[in-house]
Amino acid sequence: MDIRNTADKLLRGEAPSLGELAHLIGNMDERLRAELRKAAGELRDAIFGRRVYFRGLIEFTNYCARNCFYCGLRRDNHGVRRYRLTLEQILSCCETGHVLGYRSFVLQGGEDPYYTDDRMVEIVSAARASYPDCAITISVGERSRASYQKIFDAGANRCLLRHETADPEHYGMLHPKEQSLENRMRCLRDLKEIGYQVGAGFMVGSPWQTAENLAKDLLFLHGFRPHMIGIGPFIPHRDTPLASFEAGALQTTIDMLSMTRLLVPRALLPATTALGSISESGREMGLGAGANVVMPNLSPSDVRKLYSIYDNKKSAGNEAAESLSLMKEQLTAAGFVPDMSRGDWTDGAG
Numbered sequence: 001m002d003i004r005n006t007a008d009k010l011l012r013g014e015a016p017s018l019g020e021l022a023h024l025i026g027n028m029d030e031r032l033r034a035e036l037r038k039a040a041g042e043l044r045d046a047i048f049g050r051r052v053y054f055r056g057l058i059e060f061t062n063y064c065a066r067n068c069f070y071c072g073l074r075r076d077n078h079g080v081r082r083y084r085l086t087l088e089q090i091l092s093c094c095e096t097g098h099v100l101g102y103r104s105f106v107l108q109g110g111e112d113p114y115y116t117d118d119r120m121v122e123i124v125s126a127a128r129a130s131y132p133d134c135a136i137t138i139s140v141g142e143r144s145r146a147s148y149q150k151i152f153d154a155g156a157n158r159c160l161l162r163h164e165t166a167d168p169e170h171y172g173m174l175h176p177k178e179q180s181l182e183n184r185m186r187c188l189r190d191l192k193e194i195g196y197q198v199g200a201g202f203m204v205g206s207p208w209q210t211a212e213n214l215a216k217d218l219l220f221l222h223g224f225r226p227h228m229i230g231i232g233p234f235i236p237h238r239d240t241p242l243a244s245f246e247a248g249a250l251q252t253t254i255d256m257l258s259m260t261r262l263l264v265p266r267a268l269l270p271a272t273t274a275l276g277s278i279s280e281s282g283r284e285m286g287l288g289a290g291a292n293v294v295m296p297n298l299s300p301s302d303v304r305k306l307y308s309i310y311d312n313k314k315s316a317g318n319e320a321a322e323s324l325s326l327m328k329e330q331l332t333a334a335g336f337v338p339d340m341s342r343g344d345w346t347d348g349a350g
C-alpha cells in the first residue's frame with residue numbers, strides 16, 4: 001500500500017479505506033507529518049481565519065458513578081476527595097468568566113446521579129437566564145434521550161461526549177462490561193437529532209490501541225461529522241487499573257489533529273488540556289496542526305486539583321482564567337487571534 005496515495009486522499013478531504021488509513025498511521029514519516037500539519041493549518045485558516053475560540057470550563061462535580069478503567073474520577077477510586085459545586089458557585093464561575101469576556105461556558109462533571117434532570121434543568125435555566133448572550137455546553141456523560149431533551153429545552157446549546165474509541169472491542173477493554181460503545185453512539189445520535197451542537201472525540205495512545213483503532217476513530221468522525229472534536233493523549237493516573245501504561249505520544253496526537261482537520265474541515269477542534277499537560281509546547285503544536293479552540297479553567301481554584309482525571313494535569317498557570325491575558329498574548333505572538341465570542345459552529349453560510 002502506498003502511503004503517498006493515502007496522504008493525497010486526505011489532502012483532498014477524501015476518506016481513505018480503513019486499511020489504507022491504518023497503514024498510513026502506522027508508517028508516518030517526518031516529511032508526511034509536516035505536510036499534513038501544514039495543510040491542516042491552512043485549511044483551518046481558510047475556514048476560520050486565525051481565530052482561536054475560548055471556552056470557559058467549569059468542573060462542577062467530580063463524583064462519578066462510572067468506572068472507566070483509565071480515569072482518576074472512576075467510582076472505585078476512593079482516594080479522591082469528592083466535591084460538588086452549588087448552583088450559586090456555578091453561577092459565580094460564570095459571572096467571573098463573563099466579566100473576563102467569556103461568552104461560552106462548558107459545565108463538565110462526572111456522571112453524578114445527584115444531578116437529576118430537575119437539578120440539571122435548574123442549573124441550565126439559571127445560567128441561560130443570567131447569560132442570554134452565552135453558549136452553554138454540558139459535558140455530563142451518558143443520559144437518556146428524554147433527559148438530554150429537557151436540558152436542551154432549558155437552554156443548553158451544546159454537548160460534549162467523547163466516543164473514546166470507535167472500535168467496540170477496544171471500547172470493551174477500556175470500560176467495565178456495563179458500559180458499551182453502542183449506548184455511547186446512541187447518545188451521540190440522540191444529541192444531534194435533538195439539535196445540540198455535538199462534540200465527540202477520543203484518546204490517543206490509550207492502552208491496546210492499534211493504528212487500525214485510530215483509523216476507525218477518524219472514519220467514524222468523517223461519517224458522523226460532529227461539530228466539535230476533543231482529541232488528547234491518554235495519560236495514566238496512578239490510582240486506576242491502567243496506571244502502569246505509558247502516556248500517548250505527542251507526535252501521534254498531533255497527527256490525529258491534522259488528519260481530523262482534513263477529514264472534518266469545519267469542526268471546532270480544541271488544543272486540549274491533556275495535550276498541554278504532556279508537553280510545554282503541546283497546545284501551540286495542536287494549534288499548528290489545525291486546532292482552533294482553547295478551554296481555560298474557570299472552576300474555583302480550591303477544587304481544580306480535585307478534578308484529577310489523570311496525573312500531572314495542568315491546572316494552574318496558563319490554564320487558569322486569571323492568566324487569560326498572558327494566554328492571549330502568547331496566542332497573538334504566535335500569529336493567532338484570540339476570540340471570546342460564542343464561536344458557534346457554522347456551515348459556512350454565516
Ligand code: 5AD
Pocket residue numbers: 070071072161162164202203232233234235236237274309310
Ligand atoms: N488520560 C487522558 N484523558 C482522559 N480522559 C479520562 N481519563 C483520561 C486519562 N487518563 C478523558 C476522556 C473523557 C474526558 C472527560 O477525559 O476522553 O471523555
Ligand code: SF4
Pocket residue numbers: 064065066067068071072073074075109110111141
Ligand atoms: Fe466518569 Fe467520565 Fe471518568 Fe468515565 S471518564 S470515570 S464517566 S468522569
